[in-house]
Amino acid sequence: MPKGKTIFHCFILAFHSFAGDGLIVFVLGSEWKLRRRFFAGDWAGGLAGELRGVGADVPGPAADMQVAMLNRAFRGASSADFVWESKLPLNYEDVIGRVFEKDGVFFKGLCKRDIYARLCRPNSFDGGTKRVWLDKTTGKTCMLISSNGLAITGIDDRRYWTRIPTEESRFYSVAYLQQIWWLEVYGEIEFPFPAGSYSLFFRLQLGRSHKRFGRRLCNSEHVHGWDKKPARFQLSTSDGQKETKQCYLREPGKWIHYHAGDFIVPSSCKSMKVKFSMTQIDCTHTKGGLCVDSVMIVPVDRTRLQRF
Incomplete structure (x- = not known):
């Protein structure tokens, strides 16, 4: 202080x-x-x-x-339980069951303050492809889904995609597109989100960044085709919410959060399934030089992105 x-x-x-x-x-x-x-x-x-x-x-x-x-x-x-229970989401037990499937019994011996502290830390699940934590201000869920947790067309063909290590990702790895005709990136998550409004973003960068003599540099030699047609972002939920957006990918060398849409969880339900995608389908030209890091789900106030 x-x-x-x-x-x-x-x-x-x-x-x-x-x-x-x-x-x-x-x-x-x-x-x-x-x-x-x-x-x-x-x-x-x-x-x-x-x-x-x-x-x-x-x-x-x-x-x-x-x-x-x-x-x-x-x-x-x-340290009283009634103080900290009011800060936990109503369905915090469902969140624990989803994130700590094998270690859920461990929480039975903890007081509410310790449970709150544990849930506010980034917790990995689904084989380490996802991380989730509670926002301390709103009590809502924040989530990151790595590129390894997404379905990417052609990801196993080294002619198109490669996995590259980097310290600029929370997961220390990104998917790098060298060149392709048909871009499709899909994902879905079923999770007991606390009630509230959420935004979903794709974290992308044009160009491949690296360090040389301590300086950050970006190789943009493979960047092409993104000015021909906008990428399409789509979002849908299990209760019928849908949103579609189109956006040109720009600014090589800079990580940008592209907004795919918002969705509302009306009540702290058992589970809601959210599907999302990014596509750029046009066989008249190729596109390349794109880094796909992760998908982020945060409370709808987008100014919170600076915290992550």
């Missing part, structure tokens, strides 16, 4: 009221003046607001973490 924040001049005194009011928290400033009084039921939000009032930036679950560091009594209260 930046120097000078008055939170360092505050301390917390917590005790149980004999009048039956539950937990009462007093926040005192450096001049020992009573700042605020909070009753059980809204102490987490109230205290977070008080800390923000004295200059601390403590949004969402981060408030509980910072408060727990200030006082031993509050540390115990901040």
